[in-house]
Amino acid sequence: MLIKNILVIENAFSQPKKADILIENGIIKKVGNIEGVGIDLSGKVAFPAFYNTHTHAAMSLMRGVSDDDPLDVWLFEKVLPLEDSLNEEMVYYGTMVSMMEMARNGIAGFIDMYFFLDSVAEAVKDFGMRALITRGLVDENGEDNGRLKENLEFIERWHDFDGRISGGLGPHSPYLCSKGYLQKISAAAKEYNVPVHMHLYESAWERDKYDAKEILEFFKDVKLIIAHAVQFKENELEALSRENFFVSHNPSSNLKLGNGIAPVAEMLKKGVKVTVGTDGAASNNTLDILHEMRLAALIQKAKNPTNMKVEEVLNMTTKVAAEAFGLNAGEIKDGMLADIVIFDTSDISCLPVENIKSHIVHSRCKVFATMVAGRWIYYNGMFPTINESEILYKFKKLSQKLLKKEISEIHRSSI
């Protein structure tokens, strides 16, 4: 594929320049003046696509179920009872609809934590996105009903599928995993050489009961993606600033569930690798990384307007997020994965185009298209890889069934 006459922003820190982009086998082959006939995207801007580093994609089925509750009520009283009734088909369509929303917002890949992992992976395979998929792992006194085994078997089945799907391990949190179980998961992650994805210090009550430093020590030798990290005090941030640790900052979810504001500006000063996640649609309620970037910037600017510069925020969702994911991506240059978002500069939110990077973070610039591995997964309002109306029809039927609790079959053991 050859894209002609587009304004290319190579990475978060560079300025737009007019160029053509040649893509071969899912990789950016060349950026510059290229002869040949291609698709003319003059008037558009190409930027490295975004990665959403924390979500539970299938939760789009539960969007809006609990908008005014704290985390414990949200989780234990509203979400878990519904999750008892989920089945494979629901997880497939829930994941699919979330990917449509993510693609529409310039996201090329996501790090997921859920269950019925084969359904998640099948949806990702069909849609054409990237995903690092982890199973939510919980135990009671060391007994996990085979969840870790299931997670590892999934990794063996799907690891590096089509260069787009990979697996990791997803211990839910210190409050749903015993210490012994966390250590077992860490050992398995080392043996399989896969990342770990875990919620940590999301809420104040969690902080009162668990020592994050001790838990982080369990994972010192593996890649760890830490969702939330809201409750860390400034003098504890050293523990997060390791080469192999990544924080996934989820500002909407943290604010909405009353968990507070993660000390992101302070983390960045300490060299912590911070990325951005949307969390699931049952807590956010959108999977809009552009909105998340703006919010992440604004809540730190409330303390000091020089915090969270545009380039810094864009780097968090592209280059740093790609590193968390383990992808050679986050820049539009020769040899990188062809994951690209195209912005429409004819839209008023993207004008004046001279300040386009500012608009991406602060003005909700309109996404025209999203490309993953050289293939359009979203293009000018359409989703070329799927049958949109059929998917939405199935999604509506299944979510209606779920929310009315018409499911007789109970899947408690699967969760």
Ligand SMILES: [Zn+2]
């Ligand atoms: Zn989460």
